[in-house]
Amino acid sequence: MLPIMLDVVTMKILVVGAGKIATRKIQKLVAAGNSPTVIAPVASDYVQKAAVAKKITWHKRIYQIGDTADFQMIFICTNDDRVNHEITRDILPTQLVNDTTNKANSNFFNLASFTYHDFEIALSSKGKSPSQTKELKEKLQQILRNEDSLNS
Template sequence: MSSNYPIMIQLEGKKVVVVGGGKVAERKVSGLLVSGARVVMISPKATEKLQELFEAGKIEWLQRPFCDVDLKGAFMVFAATNDSRVNQLIKESVEPHQLVMIVDDPDSSDFHLPAVVYRGRLSIAVSTGGASPTLSKKIRAQLEREFDDQYAEYLEFLFMKRKWIIGQVADPALKRSLLTAIVSDDFLHSLDREGDFQRLYEELIY
């Protein structure tokens, strides 16, 4: 049995087509908007939330049935209708370079979406390879409790300090020491990370 290859894809500004306007499509669109993708939804009808996203200018909506020209220029495609024949037509219409997910036919899809925990820059994905989406959700709930909201702010601190250390610290040994030290429970739970970092830096250079 071959395993899926886990990657994190940059979708900022890329065209992603979602065919369908129901609850399943709604979940896909909501996740895609977080990534910064340019979402184009194709469906004669849409849920209230999807209509609100369209009216707010967050997604494009082609209010009609799917046709193959809709996929032109798309990087990724979601076949999320409640009609398996339409979903298969979408699968047959994609170009070789386009990635497609068919919601009712995972075995024919190019990719699957894991259960994800987001904490700012931190993304934790869980997949059971299609064996049990319910277990994926259960594990995600456990991770959400373990990695709470403080991680969002902590990741911003790590991001900024890593940039500063790499750009300003020339000594390789000092650089390694600082990068290792800030990834610790002390800094995670600190109420004054900037002050603690300054004190650590001064201790290490003297």
């Protein structure tokens, strides 16, 4: 794995699913300037509001074979193993894929990151433990906040 910063503004990105995990991915993509396409029969409040505000494109339906064809990056975020398997069969070798349900199907992982002054600080467990990575991120943020308060 190679940690990188990736400009996603103009990338065609698909998120399949619109639950808790998918919503976090979608929020980060929108914050990074992307307008992802989301496929899910039901969606979180955020996804519904983002669709109304035209920040994303939401197809209110289940995944259909071939839906991944025109996308450069795909996030698999459903709780349906059959659908997840269909998606992974559709993936092309040139597409970036993050299967949040099975890291073995992923060729990239998101890093837990935060901004501190002029720095973007990112952490990764290489997909082994997102919860521990989040915990470490929160500890580092607290250490840096404490350092700032001591120096002010």
